[in-house]
Amino acid sequence: MAIDTINTTQTIRDSETLVSTGGMFELGFLGLGSENRYIGQRIEVPHTSKSGMLKVIEPGLIVLLKDTNGTIWSSTTSRAVQNPVAQLLDSGNLVVRASGDENTENFVWQSFDYPSDTHLPGGMFELGFLGLGSENRYIGQRIEVPLTSKSGMLKVIEPGLIVLLKDTNGTIWSSTTSRAVQNLVAQLLDSGNFVVRASGDESPENFVWQSFDYPSDTHLPGMSLGWNFVTGIETYLSSWKTSYDPAPGEFTLHLDPTGYPQILLKRGNAVKFRIGPRNGLWFSGAPYTGQDPTYSAMLTMNKNQVNYREDTTDRSLFSRSTVSENGVAQRCTWVERTRTWVIFLNPPADNCDNYKMCGAYGICNIANSPSCRCLERFVPRDAEGWIRADSRDSWSNENMIIKECKEECLKNCSCMAYTQLDIREGRSGCLFFFGDLIDIRDISSGGKHIYIRMASSELDSIREKKS
Secondary structure, three states: OOOOEEEOOOEEEOOOEEEOOOOOEEEEEEOOOOOOOEEEEEEOOOOOOOOOEEEEEOOOEEEEEOOOOOEEEEOOOOOOOOOEEEEEOOOOOEEEEEOOOOOHHHOOEEHHHOOOOOOOOOOOOEOEOEEOOOOOEEOEOEOOOOOOOOOOEEEEEOOOEEEEEOOOOOEEEEOOOOOOOOOEEEEEOOOOOEEEEEOOOOOHHHOOEEHHHOOOOEEOOOOEEEEEOOOOEEEOEEEEEEOOEEEEEEEEEEEEOOOOOEEEEEEOOEEEEEEEEEOOOOEOOOOOOOOOOOEEEEEEEOOOEEEEEEEEOOOOOOEEEEEOOOOOEEEEEEEOOOOEEEEEEOOOOOHHHOOOOOOOOEEEOOOOOOOEEEOHHHOOOOOOOEOOOOOOOEEEEOOOOHHHHHHHHHOOOOEEEEEEOOOOOOOOOEEEEEOOOOOEEOOOOOOOOEEEOOOHHHHHHHHHHHO
């Protein structure tokens, strides 16, 4: 019988799993084709009903059937056998063979030929959201000590810790906690969050520990990017070292709280791409694809936290965002009809997405050759332009109207430009920029006005030219 919760008297051993209430996530020990073991969590992309069947048929195929007996998936075979059987070996290999013939050289098909979570020798134990190039995802915290046997145990202990133990009861890894609670349980939620809480207290605010605070290369609906200033925890994405090595890679994706919050893709400490400040509807550095009623988004800023969170309003919709080992950020949605992940965002998409591509007061247009040009006399408003100027040297006021933005900017000699903060109907606010304007891009539609401070002599010259 599947369970989603363990208490301090229970453990999860290598052959056991936790399954969330709705069957969306399964957590257990993994490690196909390697001596190293993971404790990982899979997203199970569901069928539309609970009547799917796995079956072995002649001449030696494994087939996955849906409720109408239609084939969802089938293995392949180069030769036929009679009386085929499918067997799951202790090595983790699922094989198809002739009944009575256990010779490995005669296997008709084996899952080890089609691994989905290969981990090379010398790799480390992983507990984290990990992307394996398939619809399956893994969640957890990177551990610097390898577990090389199948004797690992996952346990929750007082005062509020999750611990991973090896065969001699030595601790491989332990979570942390800032407070003690009694009657502990650890639960795998349908959101994919693995939490430690007091028994009977399901309030998210009271979780003692949660895996959503420690993502790897994957962001799921319900997770946040940003800073919790009370705990000192920053939640950010980190790429893999390579497609086969889940050690931390070169690229990270952060919500930068400096100035007005914006999302940055970094390689080491260097910014490679910005998704720009949020304008109420979307991040100004990402293409506007229209309002999507299946998603809700919230940017929270107060003394305790700065974070950005996305949720799906339709629980049957599966979405994920990832950072690849080569520094490409992707947002994908699962399409059940084709049973594939469809990419909706894939930045950086071109050279104009590269940070500071055209330098200070330069503007980039990928349709031009060369793509960079200087702002003509710092034209203060361009109906066909799109500004995503770096907002780290900025501050904002959510209550001002656009006329007050101008007056406030003129009071400060360091203010170089301003724009409307929130472009939603009935909203306003001001975003002020200081220092050089950098990382400006020109597009044909979907933009907003930017007002740039100029010398009065330049304004007079422009007026004379127009007259």
